[in-house]
Amino acid sequence: MAKTSLVLFLVLSSFFIALLQCDAEDQIDLARYPRTHISRPHAHRPQPQRCTYDGIFQFGDSISDTGNQIREPAGPRSPCAHNPYGQKLIGEPTGRCSNGRLMIDFVAQALGLSTPNPYLKPGVSFSNGVNFAVAGSTALNTSVLLQNGILSPVTNSSLLVQLDWFLAHYQNLCETAKNCDVYNILQRSLFMVGETGGNDYNYAFLQGKSIEDATALVPLVVNNIRDVAKKLIDLGATRLVVPGNFPIGCSPMYLTLFKNNDSTSYDDKGCLKGLNTFAMYHNQHLQNALQQLRLEYPNVAILYADYYQAAEWVLTNAPQLGFETKSILKVCCGTGGDYNFSLMSMCGMEGVLACSDPDQYINWDGVHLTEKAYQSMADWLIKSQVFECVV
Numbered sequence: 230m231a232k233t234s235l236v237l238f239l240v241l242s243s244f245f246i247a248l249l250q251c252d253a254e255d256q257i258d259l260a261r262y263p264r265t266h267i268s269r270p271h272a273h274r275p276q277p278q279r280c281t282y283d284g285i286f287q288f289g290d291s292i293s294d295t296g297n298q299i300r301e302p303a304g305p306r307s308p309c310a311h312n313p314y315g316q317k318l319i320g321e322p323t324g325r326c327s328n329g330r331l332m333i334d335f336v337a338q339a340l341g342l343s344t345p346n347p348y349l350k351p352g353v354s355f356s357n358g359v360n361f362a363v364a365g366s367t368a369l370n371t372s373v374l375l376q377n378g379i380l381s382p383v384t385n386s387s388l389l390v391q392l393d394w395f396l397a398h399y400q401n402l403c404e405t406a407k408n409c410d411v412y413n414i415l416q417r418s419l420f421m422v423g424e425t426g427g428n429d430y431n432y433a434f435l436q437g438k439s440i441e442d443a444t445a446l447v448p449l450v451v452n453n454i455r456d457v458a459k460k461l462i463d464l465g466a467t468r469l470v471v472p473g474n475f476p477i478g479c480s481p482m483y484l485t486l487f488k489n490n491d492s493t494s495y496d497d498k499g500c501l502k503g504l505n506t507f508a509m510y511h512n513q514h515l516q517n518a519l520q521q522l523r524l525e526y527p528n529v530a531i532l533y534a535d536y537y538q539a540a541e542w543v544l545t546n547a548p549q550l551g552f553e554t555k556s557i558l559k560v561c562c563g564t565g566g567d568y569n570f571s572l573m574s575m576c577g578m579e580g581v582l583a584c585s586d587p588d589q590y591i592n593w594d595g596v597h598l599t600e601k602a603y604q605s606m607a608d609w610l611i612k613s614q615v616f617e618c619v620v
């Protein structure tokens with residue numbers, strides 16, 4: 230790679246997945262909220278209730294990182310550590326890759342919990358769970374990716390490393406507390422296994438791999454996610470939510486980068502068909518793996534969170550949800566090109582400003598969504614009953 234493109238690549242690689250949003254209002258087509266894809270062990274449960282969770286254990290990447298990656302050695306270089314990231318929060322970036330809160334913040338709130346603290350933040354309480362998600366992280370070990378010719382440039386804290394962190398935490402869980410029953414804590418906790426895997430594919434695409442190449446990674450990525458879920462269940466987890474990938478073909482970063490790719494074609498929303506089909510392929514494999522797990526563990530709730538459908542629903546309903554129609558696939562924090570996105574002037578770089586009305590934008594920086602978009606997606610997911618008690 231030439232020197233400039235390597236620099237750009239490294240900056241770009243500090244980002245990841247993202248997409249759409251929504252915000253529930255009465256005029257919106259609520260009938261299109263999905264049913265959850267769960268096998269319900271108790272067939273007659275007329276009124277599913279929201280679980281009373283004691284806490285949330287979150288694994289994943291920048292979609293859920295609330296302050297881990299910025300505390301790693303490479304953290305200070307992360308765009309998400311700089312203004313205008315987090316401008317809606319306490320006035321300074323927290324490490325969240327958005328202008329404000331993420332889905333995990335809204336989900337925790339809906340479950341009556343505060344957002345679990347990031348694992349790498351010193352001196353904080355983990356009484357309501359732990360957030361192990363690291364921006365830029367992959368589902369596959371970085372060594373495994375490297376064997377496939379893919380460099381993971383941002384962090385080595387991939388999903389299995391996060392699982393190691395969980396195991397260390399788990400060992401200490403009851404060290405200080407009296408009458409502490411680890412098994413009971415795990416049973417009453419929500420395990421969010423993802424979104425993860427998106428960066429494995431992002432790095433592949435950004436490093437010139439074809440959709441075909443990325444397709445070959447899908448079984449590896451999905452097996453890794455499944456193995457982590459299995460391990461958590463074997464330790465005592467009984468409630469897991471495993472999100473799929475976003476419709477990455479609608480990401481302004483990809484729309485910009487693959488504009489001139491020979492095989493580019495667009496769907497009716499203006500998104501890249503090939504990449505969206507790829508994301509669906511990953512999601513289908515993931516759902517098949519989860520179905521296998523459910524057969525293996527009939528008394529464990531293993532739910533698939535359909536980020537893809539949630540995002541599509543937001544795109545489709547963007548005007549009713551209060552988004553500016555002309556900006557649906559445009560970036561709030563960025564400038565240039567057809568999508569207000571350019572590698573030369575990305576959000577978090579010196580002098581790159583955010584739009585004055587982020588709530589009218591679905592996309593924040595070309596890869597990640599705005600707070601309002603995440604809030605709407607979280608709202609959609611909550612309505613999809615994915616966090617309700619099924620066991």
Ligand SMILES: *[C@@H]1O[C@H](CO)[C@@H](O)[C@H](O)[C@H]1NC(C)=O
Pocket residue numbers: 302303371381382383384385
């Ligand atoms: C990941 O680990 C490799 C090998 O130990 C190291 O060379 C590299 O700097 C690490 N990457 C990051 C982003 O920490």
Ligand SMILES: *[C@@H]1O[C@H](CO)[C@@H](O)[C@H](O)[C@H]1NC(C)=O
Pocket residue numbers: 370372373389390393
């Ligand atoms: C992946 O990383 C985990 C955690 O560091 C390690 O235990 C495991 O052996 C690694 N697996 C491979 C295939 O490299």
Ligand SMILES: *[C@@H]1O[C@H](CO)[C@@H](O)[C@H](O)[C@H]1NC(C)=O
Pocket residue numbers: 434438439440441487490491492493503504
């Ligand atoms: C770009 O086009 C090539 C064929 O020219 C194709 O193999 C590749 O998958 C495309 N990449 C993406 C990400 O669409």
Ligand SMILES: *[C@@H]1O[C@H](CO)[C@@H](O)[C@H](O)[C@H]1NC(C)=O
Pocket residue numbers: 556559560561562563564565569581582583584585
């Ligand atoms: C593009 O981003 C700038 C901030 O750099 C913002 O002020 C402007 O509203 C955005 N333009 C469009 C067309 O979205």
